[in-house]
Amino acid sequence: MDAIVKSFPGKDQDEKDARPSQSEVEAAVRTLLLWVGDDPDREGLVDTPKRVAKAYKDLFGGYDEDPEDVLGRTFEEVAGYDDMVLVRDIPFFSHCEHHMVPIIGKAHVAYLPDGKVLGLSKIARVIDIYARRLQTQESMTAQVSKAIDETLRPLGVAVMIEAEHMCMAMRGIRKQGSTTLTTTFTGQFKTDPHQQARFMTMLRSHNGH
Structure with missing residues (x-):
């Protein structure tokens, strides 16, 4: 001891x-x-x-990486583009902080640019950094949103995470295949129902629903 x-x-x-x-x-x-x-x-x-x-x-290498370093470089030459940028189906694995067993899922991230955009791979990197830490899905969803919101300062950020938790599938009630869905919205995605609906519609159309 x-x-x-x-x-x-x-x-x-x-x-x-x-x-x-x-x-x-x-x-x-x-x-x-x-x-x-x-x-x-x-x-x-x-x-x-x-x-x-x-x-x-x-x-758990995410503890040694800083999302701000990944998101630090932005691009301002966007030829006037000011509509939604959506990166969907970003696969990830993490570990539940309660039982240290895997969380396996995918993330969807959108933002509304305000004169600057991110390299698309940067969003996937941020997902990876937070995923490679002990997590709850709720915390990870909020962390990804906050990192992008504070670094890029867009007009709004939307994050949706879908994941299966092995703490439910492998132990306890042992229910395989159940999925947990979490969302976080900031800026116009939170205040404008139209923007939030567009985000959800784009995800549903992609998934064939």
Whole structure:
């Protein structure tokens, strides 16, 4: 317990220094393997702690990235274009912060430009950054919207996320195939029912409904 406490000192210390070492992470995985009833020293599991540590570094790499850095560059030469920009069906996977099991889904993001536009890949990058953190779907939806709204300053942002939560499919009630839908609207998407309806219509027409 003392080692764990010492690994997480006050907020003034650099975040990277506050993280457990590689050996501490591997020891924690060994403890989990023992706890579930397996033998971490058997052939198939000997290197599992090292593999899990490496996998987690990738799966949760979003903590080391700043969405503002990704969204920092915008383009003002848009030839007068001022209508909705919609990027839909952005696939992602994340992990539930309650059980640390996967969330698998897709995101749809739209914004109304106010003289500036983003490179289309930037929106997908922002989704990826927030997805590669421990999440709730509600929080992720709001975070993506806020990042785009505060950086680009558009006339409005609309975000919809559809996802299946493995905490429902693999444990608990074990209902496979159920989908959770969350939305966030800012600016004209929130105040103008016509813009919100256009966003929803464009998604429904794309999905064949």
